[in-house]
Amino acid sequence: MELKSAKCLKYAKSANIATDISGLDQYLNGGLQQGKVYELVGRAGSGKTQLCMRLCLNIQLPQNEYGSEAKAIYFDTRKDFDPIRLKELAEELVTRPSVRQTSGLLPTATEMLRNVFYVDCHTAAHLVAGLLNCYKYLAREPNIKLIIVDSISFAIRSLDNILARTELLMELHTVMRKLQMKHNLTFVLTNNLAFRRKRRRRFELEAVLGQKHAQIINKRIWLMKNGCFLGKWSKTKRFICKLST
């Protein structure tokens, strides 16, 4: 491990993945950065799975269009993934005028689909197995730069015992951290909202999975009715932009 000065880190450009939410992309200076763990939180139907599928396609765009020409793995615990919808998104992306102009060879929708890998996890055990086997998948396809786990809260909450849940979550984080360090990947997790009892018997909307988990992830992006927020807790989240659709 070499020591790097903060100055040379400042000028190192890392490839970002565009999220297609313009205000968020502006705030994050291009999109999601490499080597970090992001979490998407939102109510049911707020668009988390759609955004995850969008990210799978955006990462395949060339460098100047805010992509990295890389591949993605999608771990699905909730059977939310739909290949037909992914194909529709890919076809729409390919016909976008900015993409056609800048990229040298035009990728077709089927080629874009071929670069997204899908692992169907029925239970939490399958998800753990999938993450533990990730190093094998990365050895086979070294160009994978994005791993999406949708949704991690569904898998963890399928265990009844709360202690087992926390331990399992921490083990998953260690595995993810090892992969992050070694291959400089981006992780995107999906989480749910629930009402948590605060002081004076009021209920507030918070993300699930607890405090330990919230401190390990890098950034938490909220997709709510009023707009898109960034922040770890309901009280400390900052408003970024309004969501159009």
Add this chain to the structure above:
Amino acid sequence: MANFLEQLPKHLQEIAERVNVLTPEAILTTPRIRFMDTRTCDLDSCVHSCTPEDVRILKEAAAKWLEQTPVSADSLFKIPARLKWSRVTFGCAALDQCTGGGVSIRGITEICGNSGVGKSQVLLQLSLSVQLPATLGGLGKGVAFICTEDAFPSRRLLQISKAFEARYPAEKLNFLGNIFIEHQYESEPLLDCISNRLPQLLQEHSIGLIVIDSVAAIFRLYTDFDKRARDMRRMVHALLSYADKYDCAVVCSNQMTATEETGETRMEDVPCLGLQWANLSRTRMRISKVPKQYKQGDQLLTVRKLEIVYSPETPNAFTEFLITAEGVVNVPKPSRPTAIKRKLI
């Protein structure tokens, strides 16, 4: 999984047996600390204690046993995987077009609506249309119908099935013989039925649709919200595991309740059971009555509207339909009044 344990080296087998964790799934989900627990035996007798390295090897062996190669999204369009994303038709063209082909096999579909709006009718029609062969949009399998409020409307089912027989005479299906009905009015017996008796039924007969009408009636009676959340989750996980194993669709119907959203002053109708249930269901459709009426024969029928509240595949579309003696049908287009010829004087 005796084969899994036998292929491991001896000391790993002993570790697993000591903690009584035998299947690879259990090994992956048990926390590390349970394997390394030294509280159960005296320090002197812990001759072969378990090291973290051993646990890591054990878990990696279990992960390798359960390994699934990631498939590219492209290959999900080919035939064996594609069947996982098939749909069950509603039997009504307008509803099929709105929902992108019908009810999806993946995940739980929730149909919510006020009382008397026609949810049970749609469920009855679904339980008939799932028995149609795959070429006509069904699955060619039977139905497990769990009723939690009121008696099952068997006479209405007979009426709709006659209409179906008239529509598809060539199939010669015994529609009523493939529907298995169960009445459960309380939560504990229902959970017991779902965990024990339903898998038996799924093994013996080929079932393509599991219906629970309605989920709200069971869980609304709970006072302890934590227990309610736990029981809901347990039920949903059990249902999803069956749906995955036997390739069947799961449909639940829900009721509506009025609530005051924070920040708004008027009362709004939202589906029951709150955020916990909303996070568990994959597709949500809402049926409501529209202040429009349609005259058929000498009866005035109220038009119903089906709206997709959220779904991973389809945009938020809505469509209108009618409930007649034949079941759920499209709203017929109004016939044009004949042009009245005016004489030019």
